[in-house]
Every structure is written in C-alpha cells, then in structure tokens.
Amino acid sequence: MFSHKQVWNAIDVVAERYGFSASGLAKKAGLDPTSFNPSKRTGPDGRPRWPTMESISRVLNASGASVEEFMELLSGRKGAPPKRRVLPMLGFAKAGKGGFFDDSGFPQGSGWEEIDVPGVTDNTAYALEITGDSMLPVYREGDTIIVSPAATIRKGDRVVVRTSDGQVMAKIMQRQTAKTLELASFNAEHPLKTLDMKNVDWLARIIWASQ
Numbered sequence: 001m002f003s004h005k006q007v008w009n010a011i012d013v014v015a016e017r018y019g020f021s022a023s024g025l026a027k028k029a030g031l032d033p034t035s036f037n038p039s040k041r042t043g044p045d046g047r048p049r050w051p052t053m054e055s056i057s058r059v060l061n062a063s064g065a066s067v068e069e070f071m072e073l074l075s076g077r078k079g080a081p082p083k084r085r086v087l088p089m090l091g092f093a094k095a096g097k098g099g100f101f102d103d104s105g106f107p108q109g110s111g112w113e114e115i116d117v118p119g120v121t122d123n124t125a126y127a128l129e130i131t132g133d134s135m136l137p138v139y140r141e142g143d144t145i146i147v148s149p150a151a152t153i154r155k156g157d158r159v160v161v162r163t164s165d166g167q168v169m170a171k172i173m174q175r176q177t178a179k180t181l182e183l184a185s186f187n188a189e190h191p192l193k194t195l196d197m198k199n200v201d202w203l204a205r206i207i208w209a210s211q
Helices: 004-017 022-028 053-063 067-074
Strands: 084-091 113-118 126-129 144-148 158-163 168-176 180-184 193-196 200-210
Touching: 004 022, 004 053, 004 067, 022 053, 053 067, 053 200, 158 180
Parallel strands: 084 126
Antiparallel strands: 084 113, 126 144, 144 200, 158 168, 158 200, 168 180, 180 193
16 A cells, blocks of 8 residues: 555656656646645645646656556655666658658658657657758657657547658647548648548557657
C-alpha cells in the first residue's frame, strides 16, 4: 500500500527528472495546469486528494517515464535516472523523401542524425524535428517529436502519416476503416481530412514530444 505522500513525491520526481515543473507536466499531460499544485493535494475539508490512474497514465505518456520507473519511485527508491537512449532523428521536411523508411514506416538507410532522449524504451522509435508552422498551435518549429511505428493507435492519438505521393503530415487520428482514414488537424478551424487507405503508405503514433 502506497501513501499519499509517496504518490505525489513520485510525480514530483518524474516532473523534475524530465525537465518540467509540476504545473508544466500537468499541462503537457493535457490536464489543468494547477492539477498538481500543492494546494490541490488536499481537499477543502483537509482530506488527502489522490491523483487518478488516468492522470498518472497521462503523466507517464507526457514525460516518457516508464511504468517500472514510476513504481520504483513509489517505493521510495529514486535510483539513478534512466539511461538516455540514442534515437535516429530526421528533419520533418525530409521524411517524405525516399530511402528513409521501409514499407512499414520503420526507419532505415543513411542520412539520419542522432538524438539522446531519456526514458524512451521503444526500440523502434525515432525522432522528427518540426520545421515550419503548419502544426501550430501544438508543435512549433524546432520541437522534436518521438514517433513509434510499432505502437498501437487509437482514436484521439497524435500520429504521423505518409501518403503514397510523399506527403508527410502530423494529425490526430479520428477514425480508421479498411478503406478510409479520417484525420483532424491540430488547428480546430481546419476541416477533417479523409484519405483513401490505398493511398496511405504508413501511419505511426507520436509517443512523446520535446518542446
């Protein structure tokens, strides 16, 4: 049984280890920025307020921390920070060119740079560096997204898609059938984009971003 203090301490350590403030990590996880503030850790009646399992899951996804790492922190053993893993990295604008990916969307060939990233254990993951402003307001030029061609994709996940004519785009997956793929833009003012699956080379989930 873990104590209230242990759970919140683990979240604080994850935030610090991956370069966030408590409010910054909450915002990155899609939560209210004040969710992890000390004042929110007890209710108006003085009773301890616990983070939900959904909040913790979002924290791990947003930070890149593993479940094993979080469990170790819960037990009070901070240990050493996870080893930084070197990932292949490519500029987003180059991703549509030939030779960088196989037919399933896994990185291959030469011309990749390298970047070291903490906490990423996915052996298939790679990094794309954002160029331009087409992905505002979510991603800005210079941001780095970590992409996994092996990760399961569900509705609402952020994904990278490459079409058979070489277009590469980052979108939000809305619906996929055997014939079509529906994608939402990061800008809510833009309409849904529907692609014929026969024109989709591959799609892969964005599992982390350094912003």
